[in-house]
Amino acid sequence: MFTALGDWLVQTPLHTFFSDTTKMSTWLIVPMSQTIHILAVSVLMICAGLLNLRALRIAGTRETLGKVASNVMPWTWGALTVLLATGIVQTIAEPTRELGSTTFLTKMTLVLISVAIAAVVQNTTKGDENYWERTAQRQSTVSLLAVASLTLWFGIAVAGRLVAYAT
Numbered sequence: 001m002f003t004a005l006g007d008w009l010v011q012t013p014l015h016t017f018f019s020d021t022t023k024m025s026t027w028l029i030v031p032m033s034q035t036i037h038i039l040a041v042s043v044l045m046i047c048a049g050l051l052n053l054r055a056l057r058i059a060g061t062r063e064t065l066g067k068v069a070s071n072v073m074p075w076t077w078g079a080l081t082v083l084l085a086t087g088i089v090q091t092i093a094e095p096t097r098e099l100g101s102t103t104f105l106t107k108m109t110l111v112l113i114s115v116a117i118a119a120v121v122q123n124t125t126k127g128d129e130n131y132w133e134r135t136a137q138r139q140s141t142v143s144l145l146a147v148a149s150l151t152l153w154f155g156i157a158v159a160g161r162l163v164a165y166a167t
């Protein structure tokens, strides 16, 4: 299915436009998109660190988890929007490289799981800032989610880089 999508994208005018390195007006599109992608990764990683280290009670414990979530989640969604947009540009520029890569598809699956975890933590703390600290069981659950989330974001960054080396 993804290979077929890649084959179709190669024939689109947008692919020709994004991947044309012979024109002054277009050659910077992919390098700039890659640069912005990496800068957005930094923002996302800072947010993930702040939220998950607070959930683990390692840092930021002067604020409730709900307060930290309400501070960092808008930045997280902003960074993810930029990552999606710049990622789409790079995918259209090189559709067969991305959509034919198991590493890329694995990365996308991990992104969906990480986004779901972040959304759960954000939504549960919206109504009750101390939701995850009300019982020992909830604290263990959120600690587990935080470790999973940090591992996943790290794995996504590694997978993103590995697309260039592995299929």
Ligand code: HEM
Binding pocket: 034, 037, 038, 041, 044, 080, 083, 084, 086, 087, 088, 090, 091, 094, 097, 098, 111, 153, 154, 156, 157, 158, 159, 160, 161, 162, 163, 164
């Ligand atoms: C939200 C959807 C995302 C899309 C559609 C996307 C797409 C892409 C694409 C197409 C590439 C180029 C891969 C290549 O051909 O070498 C890439 C690179 C990369 N991505 Fe993403 N990405 C997304 C999210 C993320 C996230 C959340 C992270 C980190 C947590 C991330 C980290 C990276 C890294 C580290 C690279 C390598 C950059 C480089 O070496 O220049 N991406 N991404």
